[in-house]
Amino acid sequence: MESRTTRTEYDKRETCRNCKGYGTLASGEKCPVCLGSGLVDKHYDVRITVKPFVKNDHSR
Ligand SMILES: [Zn+2]
DSSP, X not given: OOOEEEEEEEEEEEEOTTTTTSSBOTTXXXXXXXXXXXXXXXXXXXXXXXXXXXXXXXXX
């Protein structure tokens, strides 16, 4: 059975989940994750494996 693996990398700017984009925590402290900007740059390193679906395959 053949399988193919694709690897992809990309960067994405997202709203900081730690402070929900406010830059400060509920306590008033500056968010340590985004350092107060409310945004974070995330680096994705993704590996996708594709293999055929075979009906009645019990050999996994
Ligand atoms: Zn934050």
